[in-house]
Amino acid sequence: QKEVEQDPGPLSVPEGAIVSLNCTYSNSAFQYFMWYRQYSRKGPELLMYTYSSGNKEDGRFTAQVDKSSKYISLFIRDSQPSDSATYLCAMEGSYIPTFGRGTSLIVHP
């Protein structure tokens, strides 16, 4: 079993939909949780970073962490075609980050 599980998709939604992206993990040592966005033929870019359980909001994006269930989510409100990308979750406990394999999101007009 991988330490971090992430459904690769693709997830296809209409413009304006609320998108939910999720990762589960098995390592209780993970304390830091990140979401990256990766456009085709580009490197990942950090979207959000959280430490504690609970929600963190940044514009249309909300990151949610549930440490008791070992489950993290990224919600995108009012999704736009420009949100079409691969979203990677990442977790860290001992300075070497562990990444999920990414979920491909397609937002169609």
Add this chain to the structure above:
Amino acid sequence: EAQVTQNPRYLITVTGKKLTVTCSQNMNHEYMSWYRQDPGLGLRQIYYSMNVEVTDKGDVPEGYKVSRKEKRNFPLILESPSPNQTSLYFCASSLTRGPSYEQYFGPGTRLTVT
């Protein structure tokens, strides 16, 4: 413009022919690292460097070497490439080590070893 650059962007080579992928950052970052990205496996860290002349292994260091002689540069060396090193490689840098410091990724180098 703050950026991480990698060269070459695409490379096709043959088994056993030594190659170097260069990485350079202009943000005066102390921490630099190399990742490989493979379908179904996600990003995995190969090597990292805390500062000049300080390097250490990541999760998948076998078959790779690195050096950090200058703060801005962190080349990845494959002394004898093999087909299982065919992958997409990313260099990244951050101010220092730790999850609260954003890592900036380069554009990637797609390597094919035949």
